[in-house]
Amino acid sequence: MSPPDSKLLELIAPVQDGVERMRAVLSEDLGVESKAVADMTAHIARFRGKQLRGALVLLVGQATENTSDEHPEVASIVELIHLATLVHDDVLDGAKVRRRVACVNQRWDNQVAVLLGDFLYARAFGRSTQLSSRLCSEVLARTTQRICAAEIDQAASRYEFEMPQERYEAIAGAKTASLYAAACELGARYPEGREDIGAEMRRLGWDIGLAFQIIDDCLDVVADGEVVGKDVGNDIQDGKVTLPVLHIYRSASEELRGRIRDVYMQQGLDKRAERLREVCDLEPGVEYALARARELVDGAMLRLRSLPASPARTAMENLAQYVLQRRW
Amino acid sequence: MSPPDSKLLELIAPVQDGVERMRAVLSEDLGVESKAVADMTAHIARFRGKQLRGALVLLVGQATENTSDEHPEVASIVELIHLATLVHDDVLDGAKVRRRVACVNQRWDNQVAVLLGDFLYARAFGRSTQLSSRLCSEVLARTTQRICAAEIDQAASRYEFEMPQERYEAIAGAKTASLYAAACELGARYPEGREDIGAEMRRLGWDIGLAFQIIDDCLDVVADGEVVGKDVGNDIQDGKVTLPVLHIYRSASEELRGRIRDVYMQQGLDKRAERLREVCDLEPGVEYALARARELVDGAMLRLRSLPASPARTAMENLAQYVLQRRW
Numbered sequence: 001m002s003p004p005d006s007k008l009l010e011l012i013a014p015v016q017d018g019v020e021r022m023r024a025v026l027s028e029d030l031g032v033e034s035k036a037v038a039d040m041t042a043h044i045a046r047f048r049g050k051q052l053r054g055a056l057v058l059l060v061g062q063a064t065e066n067t068s069d070e071h072p073e074v075a076s077i078v079e080l081i082h083l084a085t086l087v088h089d090d091v092l093d094g095a096k097v098r099r100r101v102a103c104v105n106q107r108w109d110n111q112v113a114v115l116l117g118d119f120l121y122a123r124a125f126g127r128s129t130q131l132s133s134r135l136c137s138e139v140l141a142r143t144t145q146r147i148c149a150a151e152i153d154q155a156a157s158r159y160e161f162e163m164p165q166e167r168y169e170a171i172a173g174a175k176t177a178s179l180y181a182a183a184c185e186l187g188a189r190y191p192e193g194r195e196d197i198g199a200e201m202r203r204l205g206w207d208i209g210l211a212f213q214i215i216d217d218c219l220d221v222v223a224d225g226e227v228v229g230k231d232v233g234n235d236i237q238d239g240k241v242t243l244p245v246l247h248i249y250r251s252a253s254e255e256l257r258g259r260i261r262d263v264y265m266q267q268g269l270d271k272r273a274e275r276l277r278e279v280c281d282l283e284p285g286v287e288y289a290l291a292r293a294r295e296l297v298d299g300a301m302l303r304l305r306s307l308p309a310s311p312a313r314t315a316m317e318n319l320a321q322y323v324l325q326r327r328w
Numbered sequence: 329m330s331p332p333d334s335k336l337l338e339l340i341a342p343v344q345d346g347v348e349r350m351r352a353v354l355s356e357d358l359g360v361e362s363k364a365v366a367d368m369t370a371h372i373a374r375f376r377g378k379q380l381r382g383a384l385v386l387l388v389g390q391a392t393e394n395t396s397d398e399h400p401e402v403a404s405i406v407e408l409i410h411l412a413t414l415v416h417d418d419v420l421d422g423a424k425v426r427r428r429v430a431c432v433n434q435r436w437d438n439q440v441a442v443l444l445g446d447f448l449y450a451r452a453f454g455r456s457t458q459l460s461s462r463l464c465s466e467v468l469a470r471t472t473q474r475i476c477a478a479e480i481d482q483a484a485s486r487y488e489f490e491m492p493q494e495r496y497e498a499i500a501g502a503k504t505a506s507l508y509a510a511a512c513e514l515g516a517r518y519p520e521g522r523e524d525i526g527a528e529m530r531r532l533g534w535d536i537g538l539a540f541q542i543i544d545d546c547l548d549v550v551a552d553g554e555v556v557g558k559d560v561g562n563d564i565q566d567g568k569v570t571l572p573v574l575h576i577y578r579s580a581s582e583e584l585r586g587r588i589r590d591v592y593m594q595q596g597l598d599k600r601a602e603r604l605r606e607v608c609d610l611e612p613g614v615e616y617a618l619a620r621a622r623e624l625v626d627g628a629m630l631r632l633r634s635l636p637a638s639p640a641r642t643a644m645e646n647l648a649q650y651v652l653q654r655r656w
Contacts, residue, residue: 034477036484088442112483114416114442119476121446125453126469129462137465141454148447149362155440156364 008050011318014311015058021072022054026079029127040116044083052212052319053183054079059319060187060201062312063304066194074136074190077127078183081140084120085147085179087113133191143182150174158239159264161249161257168243172213173206180209200303207300211293212323217242218286221273233273236264243292244285245276256280290324297324336378339646342639343386349400350382354407357455368444372411380540380647381511382407387647388515388529390640391632394522402464402518405455406511409468412448413475413507415441461519471510478502486567487592489577489585496571500541501534508537528631535628539621540651545570546614549601561601564592571620572613573604584608618652625652 012019030041054075061071090103091113103113121144128137154171157163184205189198220235221244235242241249241264249260259279263272276282300320307313340347358369382403389399418431419441431441449472456465482499485491512533517526548563549572563570569577569592577588587607591600604610628648635641 032477034481036480037477040480088446091439091442110438111419112480114419114445115476115479115483117442118416118445118449119473119480121449122469122472122476125465126473129466129469134457134462134465137453137462138457141450141457144450145447145454148443148450149360149365151443152364152368152440152447153362155443 008052008322011315011322012055012059014315015055015062018058018061018072018075019051019055022051022058022075022079025073025076026054029076029080029123037116037119040112041120044087044116049086051079053082053179055319056180056183056205056208056316057187057190059312059316060184060205061190063307063310063316064188064194064197064201065308066188066190066197068191070131070133071187071190073127073131074186075183077124077136077140078179078186080120080124080127081144082179084117084124087120088117091117131191135190135192136186139182139186143178146174146178150178154240159241159261161241161246161261163241163246165243165246168241168246169210172217172242173210176213176216177206177209180212181205184208200306204300204303207296207303208320208323211296211300211320212326214243214289214293214296215323215326218244218289221245221276221282222286233271233276236272236276239264243289244282246285247288248280248282248285252280293324297321336380336383336650339643339650340383340387342643343383343390346386346389346400346403347379347383350379350386350403350407353401353404354382357404357408357451365444365447368440369448372415372444377414379407381410381507383647384508384511384533384536384644385515385518387640387644388512388533389518391635391638391644392516392522392525392529393636394516394518394525396519398459398461399515399518401455401459402514403511405452405464405468406507406514408448408452408455409472410507412445412452415448416445419445459519463518463520464514467510467514471506474502474506478506482568487569487589489569489574489589489592491569491574493571493574496569496574497538500545500570501538504541504544505534505537508540509533512536528634532628532631535624535631536648536651539624539628539648540654542571542617542621542624543651543654546572546617549573549604549610550614561599561604564600564604567592571617572610574613575616576608576610576613580608621652625649 009016027045030045032038032041057075057078058071061067087103091110124140125137128140131137150171150173154175157167157171181202182205185198185202188194188201217235220232220242223232234240236245245260249257252260256279260276263269263276263279269275297320301317304313304317304320337344355373358373360366360369385403385406386399389395415431419438452468453465456468459465478499478501482503485495485499509530510533512529513526516522516529545563548560548570551560564573573588577585580588584607588604591597591604591607597603625648629645632641632645632648
């Protein structure tokens with residue numbers, strides 16, 4: 001197990017039993033009769049990743065004194081939705097490696113990756129219809145619509161070098177933070193009622209998720225692919241202009257702007273992240289983006305402070321900080 | 329309006345009010361805030377097609393004396409699921425035209441088509457969570473899993489020229505007939521109970537849907553693309569060996585088998601359906617497949633006869649026959 005995982009395990013210790021049950025349920029959920037499908041679900045189980053979203057369902061449940069027998073199941077359904085989005089994201093990005101494991105679209109092909117993602121979404125919704133309350137189905141169906149619409153908006157906003165920061169955040173938030181928000185809302189509300197604390201926790205999840213996405217966007221332009229365990233420079237290749245670049249572009253000379261656009265748009269260019277670092281100093285952009293992520297996490301910390309002190313609350317505080325420190 | 333549509337309108341006259349409500353709900357369901365998404369949903373509304381599956385929800389409801397205010401909504405959700413599968417199918421098939429309208433993957437690109445399909449699935453599940461009963465969510469989530477698993481199985485069975493007919497039918501059925509089966513089950517059961525009549529109508533829908541798919545597979549090898557309003561020869565291009573070809577292959581000489589395989593597998597070959605018709609007489613295979621489709625429809629007719637006589641029952645009888653006659 002790699003160090004980040006063991007650090008994370010430590011963080012989520014207060015809900016360890018729940019996390020283990022979540023993982024057991026998830027393994028079951030990935031089990032299927034069809035051999036062709038089973039081969040694939042066994043493969044993607046290998047990039048199960050940090051399972052932060054599932055852990056948040058359990059931590060928020062405990063921190064808001066709202067635990068139920070079904071929380072681990074809700075957590076596993078949130079993770080299934082996340083897995084489905086990952087599989088389709090890899091198709092969309094033409095990615096080759098995720099967590100040092102070949103992506104489904106590489107190991108099989110894009111067609112099958114589309115189908116597997118569809119299958120995982122359907123499986124997640126199917127599981128949610130078996131729960132005693134409909135809240136999980138409702139929240140996750142709404143969230144999934146939002147995620148997909150945001151990804152379409154993002155695709156429609158390629159090469160928008162002058163996109164306002166609000167729009168960047170709205171899209172990045174809907175794309176990524178909305179599932180964090182849903183996880184926290186479900187943790188606080190499932191199986192029913194508790195709208196006020198649900199809304200509060202939803203915003204908390206949004207802030208943490210948006211910070212997470214901003215860090216991700218920074219890593220895509222500056223990280224070393226070897227260290228993060230997946231391809232970098234995808235956003236540039238794909239025409240996604242993210243916060244660190246938007247910031248640099250804002251104050252760049254016309255000449256530098258032209259060179260930045262070239263790195264994004266020139267046909268057949270290789271290693272675009274490296275090229276971008278050659279044409280401009282990205283450091284101030286990354287600093288600016290990190291400061292924004294820090295601001296979001298500070299907001300989350302404030303909300304957390306309104307909850308009664310508990311090991312789960314402490315874990316969430318650490319988790320919020322951990323999002324800022326992640327380098328992979 | 330083209331002749332097939334007016335013929336169909338006549339067939340579904342007993343549930344015309346419901347169909348109109350279904351269409352109104354569907355238009356609403358396709359309305360979204362995001363401009364990028366709205367552009368696309370407006371586009372796909374143009375290939376809304378025959379809406380057979382939605383009509384079946386309403387017809388079976390009426391024929392089994394199980395009508396509710398929510399039946400049109402259930403019907404529109406079934407159609408949304410169908411639209412989602414169409415959008416993803418077009419990505420998978422690399423199709424260019426559907427109902428004489430450019431496919432989403434052509435008008436935009438594959439990435440966006442994947443996202444739009446995801447959005448439509450999520451929208452469908454989202455709508456189903458708003459209904460008074462969970463039955464629709466349950467049945468459709470189960471059905472969607474089945475459809476996706478079957479498509480994966482189909483992809484894993486490419487170029488299987490000696491596939492047993494049972495396996496062909498299991499895959500073709502799960503891929504296509506299961507949504508017909510779900511539509512009929514929901515028509516008979518929604519909002520609750522009525523398991524026996526539900527199971528009976530489910531089988532009825534399965535038979536009609538499988539017949540529909542068999543006809544579709546025949547059209548793909550023998551039809552004229554101009555007449556059917558979409559590309560033909562896709563199955564061959566994609567390595568899907570369907571019933572008419574399986575039948576010919578079964579009794580073909582080794583030499584002919586080799587030539588058939590060549591048409592499927594030779595790199596860069598153009599117009600494979602035409603090529604296939606050049607190397608062998610497909611007529612006996614198509615006759616065999618049509619006879620099987622007829623047998624399935626006969627089974628469906630028998631089941632229908634167990635229902636009390638009504639305009640809706642008559643409409644379904646006509647509809648079952650119509651499936652056999654369709655040439656587009």
